[in-house]
């Protein structure tokens with residue numbers, strides 16, 4: 409997959425079928441849209457492409473509440489690449505694009521830059537200045553200018569509309585056990601292991617700590633059954649998200665205790681997949697009570713892993 413990070417980088421490319429959207433989370437609705445795009449491109453002998461903005465349009469509109477992302481760009485790109493896409497247009501939502509009228513956007517970006525012959529978008533896709541471009545506008549212009557538009561119906565699972573907003577709310581409420589159903593994968597946080605307070609090993613539960621990025625969607629404080637991947641291997645683990653009130657007053661972080669594991673991971677990259685929330689984080693009277701509770705948390709988590717092996 410070739411990634412273009414600005415419209416200037418796109419010189420002369422082959423004709424494309426483009427999936428239009430923001431694709432944060434690349435959930436099952438997005439996956440269906442992208443699969444149709446890839447299929448159509450193959451059938452027509454064109455290149456398949458996904459178009460997305462590198463910064464969320466809502467985050468540059470004055471007065472709008474900032475939108476937190478589910479995925480970092482490199483994670484999003486990796487998932488999109490696995491769907492068989494040829495080109496990823498990852499374009500900054502700058503002042504020129506923000507103020508571009510819908511019809512200019514079609515002519516100058518979709519047709520001139522992306523060489524778009526067909527497009528797939530959701531029923532609620534909006535584009536152009538003040539979001540005045542709609543699927544109807546695309547269809548009308550498509551007839552005039554000779555490109556095809558396919559508008560997909562709302563994608564639902566068991567009556568629930570699958571959207572990035574819905575998935576953000578699931579994660580934000582700690583309902584991480586439902587993410588697989590709507591995203592086709594577990595909600596995960598990755599990063600480099602940082603040094604903590606070095607208390608974990610003294611109470612029998614060493615943990616690998618990750619810093620939380622508050623510009624991303626984060627799960628609420630609590631204890632979760634997780635997998636932790638390191639060096640290509642996926643280990644059953646248990647994870648605390650929170651501020652460790654029992655031992656002090658810390659910044660929110662993610663710390664995972666990997667079962668049957670005793671390697672030093674400082675500076676290494678790990679990825680924590682969240683399977684289920686088991687309880688809220690609490691302030692205990694002391695480290696001894698905390699340690700007892702963690703022991704029973706681990707028994708419960710190991711049992712969960714045993715029951716749901718390889719999921």
Ligand SMILES: Cc1cc2nc3c(=O)[nH]c(=O)nc-3n(C[C@H](O)[C@H](O)[C@H](O)COP(=O)(O)O)c2cc1C
Pocket residue numbers: 604605606607608609613614615617631646647648651652653654655663664665688689690691692698702705706
């Ligand atoms: C499974 C698990 C559950 C935890 N639950 C709590 C909790 O409820 N309250 C709390 O204050 N700390 C909790 N912690 C965090 C511990 O306080 C922390 O792991 C320990 O103090 C070591 O911290 P360190 O890695 O910074 O050395 C939990 C940790 C784990 C691994």
Ligand SMILES: Nc1ncnc2c1ncn2[C@@H]1O[C@H](COP(=O)(O)OP(=O)(O)O)[C@@H](O)[C@H]1O
Pocket residue numbers: 601602603604605606607608609610613614615616617664665666667668669670671672673674
């Ligand atoms: N079973 C394990 N699960 C998670 N991390 C582990 C485990 N065994 C060893 N480690 C490593 O031990 C260190 C954590 O020990 P700990 O005393 O909790 O210190 P910290 O406060 O820095 O997290 C980290 O480098 C971590 O990668």
